Amino acid sequence: MGKAAREQSARDRIKAQRDEQKQKDRRKRAVTGATVAVIALAAIGAGWWFAAQSSRSEQVGAALAPITVAADGSVVMARPGVEKPVLDVYEDFQCPACKALEETSGPTIKNLAAEGKLKVVYHPITIFPEQASKGITRGNSLRAAAASRCVPGGPSWIALHDKLFEEQPSETAEGFAIPDLIAWGKEAGVTDPGFEACVTSQEKAAAHAEYSTKIMDGQKLTGTPTLKLDGTEVDIDVAFKPADLRQAVLDAAK
Structure with a gap:
């Protein structure tokens, strides 16, 4: 080559x-x-x-923590002796976002109270002004909250609480009719003999409206739902994530 x-x-x-x-x-x-x-x-x-x-939402356990209604209309759910941490839940039965929070994180809140890891204080309020939707939404909210105040406490209160969110009407439609509120209360297990008359007369409506104004002003709330853990507002992203909310409560208990 x-x-x-x-x-x-x-x-x-x-x-x-x-x-x-x-x-x-x-x-x-x-x-x-x-x-x-x-x-x-x-x-x-x-x-x-x-x-x-x-x-992911939790499943509510079989046993709930005891539920007591305070004189001002707030409702405490806690095991005996559990005083902290405290989760204040500010909600309106006519508020769609409150319904969403109840569906998402409501079971976690109930479970933490049942486990003795949290004291929950519910504050049903009415955030809608007099002129809102020609009074429809405010009227709905007032009727529902006044009816819940007719329940003396116990499991039937939280059962009616949950039912009211389940049956929440549109913000543009009249709902929470008196006959329905009475029927839902009985369905929830309310046996108090004065319940029906209390709901029918809406005798608790004025006290509820006064309480709402006091809470809105005193807590400087800008809307509902609002959660406060030991007085500090919980970030909305945490509130709507059950696992994160549970962890926030456990961290507060340390």
Whole structure:
């Protein structure tokens, strides 16, 4: 083989080796890219999984903590001797966001109280002004809250509380009719002989309206739902994530 032929053969081998190396490099980059993509997707999936777990509602346990109604209309749910941490729940039975909070984090709040890890104080209030929707939403809210005040306490109070949110009417429609409120109370287990007359006359409505104004002004509330843990407002993102809310309560108890 002549010199020229040998040089050409060497150049061909070098070119072939370079081409083969380029192919190896391309395959390596492709595999690395795919691996990174899989890792990225796994990370994203883990993030979604964690978010889903944080947002997943608990199931209410069989036993609830004792429930007592205070003279001012607030309602305490706590095991005997449990005084802290304290979670104040400011809510309006006509408020759609309050209904959403009850459906999402309500079971967690009940469970923490039942476990003896939290004292819960419910504050049903009416946030709607006199002129709201020509008085429809305010009237709905007042009737529902006044009816809840006719329950002396116990499991039937929280059962009616939950039923009122379940049956919450549209903000543009009249709802919480007196006959329905009475029927729902009986369904909730209210046996107090004065319940029906109390609901029918709406005798608690004026006291409820006065209490609402006092709470709105005193607590400087800008709306409902509002949760305050030991006096500090709970971030709305935490409030609507049961796992995060549970952790916040446990941290407050340390």
